[in-house]
Amino acid sequence: MQSEILVLGSTGSIGYAFTENLLRKNIPVSIIVRDVAKAKNLFKDFDNVEIIKGDAQDLNLLKQVAADKKYIFHGINYPYDQWFGNMDVVTAKIIEAASLNQAMIVFPGNVYNYGKTPLIKEDSPEHPCTRKGALRVELKKMLKDAAHTGKCKVLDVCLPDFWGPNVLNAGIKPIFINAINGNALPYSVRVDIPHQMVFTKDAAEMIVRLMQRGVKQPYENYNYGGQVHPTMKGFLNQISRSADAPEKITVYPKWLFTVLGIFMPVMKEVKEMLYLFEGTVILDDSKVRSIFPTFKETPLQEAITETLDWFKENELGK
Structure with missing residues (x-):
């Protein structure tokens, strides 16, 4: 075909x-x-x-x-x-x-x-x-x-x-790798506000x-x-629990990206986008939900487990 x-x-x-x-x-x-x-x-x-x-x-x-x-x-x-x-x-x-x-x-x-x-x-x-x-x-x-x-x-x-299998950017990959290895999960600026x-x-x-x-x-x-997560702390802790890891989070402050940007050009570009972590930005998707009224997201626990399993197999060879 x-x-x-x-x-x-x-x-x-x-x-x-x-x-x-x-x-x-x-x-x-x-x-x-x-x-x-x-x-x-x-x-x-x-x-x-x-x-x-x-x-x-x-x-x-x-x-x-x-x-x-x-x-x-x-x-x-x-x-x-x-x-x-x-x-x-x-x-x-x-x-x-x-x-x-x-x-x-x-x-x-x-x-x-x-x-x-x-x-x-x-x-x-x-x-x-x-x-x-x-x-x-x-x-x-x-x-x-x-x-x-x-x-x-x-x-x-x-x-x-976005997050999921084969999402290998510097914001997502370390979260799942650290969870699998039992380490603190990294995130930027704030974990106490809603994030989509x-x-x-x-x-x-x-x-x-x-x-x-x-x-x-x-x-x-x-x-x-x-999905809108009420707080990223809750989402990250759920990932840790799913991986049988301690509920620990390391929050990178904004000033750190300023320092890293001196040595790493890409970090200057990352710093520019930190406003998306300082406040909540929401996409109104009522239009597509009215077109597909029966559409349902993958249950969060199922999605987390599938992503952890993908990283274990493909990135860590476990």
């Missing part, structure tokens, strides 16, 4: 969950990856995935693979200190590739472009308060303009912080449902917020 879907960023956090969701539904997928061995390991249980070695920045390869695709999942991401000159450039190339077949670009967005807006709706004005937020505004405009000029269709799904997070498998299911439903307008955007 010929694949209609090209996934870029399939070995990353959201891209992995999205790809796995489709493969479990026996929907064939094509992926372009730089690390073929990593991809083969991640998707070793499936035979309906076409793995193509390459880089999404290779426009000729991108156009060659995308020429007959109906959907292109844009899950490409870079370390914070490499965003500029990469995220904008690769997005322009993905748009060009999608224009060959007027494909739908499926784009997992984030809250950066809204700044400190406490409650974000689909039509909330964009008020970025960081450089990376301003870049997200630019990326969104690129996608909107491409859709409205007939080059492609765009499904933009805005997500909060989404389990990647839930995000993937919602995005797949929206993709399969299709778009009536050239550009459509939706929020999906997952």
Whole structure:
């Protein structure tokens, strides 16, 4: 069966969950990856995935693979200190590739472009308060303009912080590794306020449902917020208990990132985003919940156990 879907960023956090969701539904997928061995390991249980070695920045390869695709999942991401000159450039190339077949670009967005807006709706004005937020505004405009000029269709799904299997960023991976090893769980700035997070498998299911439903307008955007945890302390302690670890948390203060930023450029970029940990930002996802009224998140305990098991097997070899 010929694949209609090209996934870029399939070995990353959201891209992995999205790809796995489709493969479990026996929907064939094509992926372009730089690390073929990593991809083969991640998707070793499936035979309906076409793995193509390459880089999404290779426009000729991108156009060659995308020429007959109906959907292109844009899950490409870079370390914070490499965003500029990469995220904008690769997005322009993905748009060009999608224009060959007027494909739908499926784009997992984030809250950066809204700044400190406490409650974000689909039509909330964009008020970025960081450089990376301003870049997200630019990326969104690129996608909107491409859709409205007939080059492609765009499904933009805005997500909060995410966690789950294969989420290996510096904010999430140490939490699960430390829990497994019986150590204190690290978190930044505050653990005593509500924080919205989404389990990647839930995000993937919602995005797949929206993709399969299709778009009536050239550009459509939706929020999906997952779950609001009353406090991160409660969420982190539940992870510790699930791993039979002591309920201990190490909270990194804001000033620490200032010091680390002197030696590590990426920490300057992390510091810029700490406003998301100082206050509560909530995505209003009533729109998608009205479209899919029976949609239910994975029970929290089940999601935590599955994530711990994934890290034990894939990161610690236990």
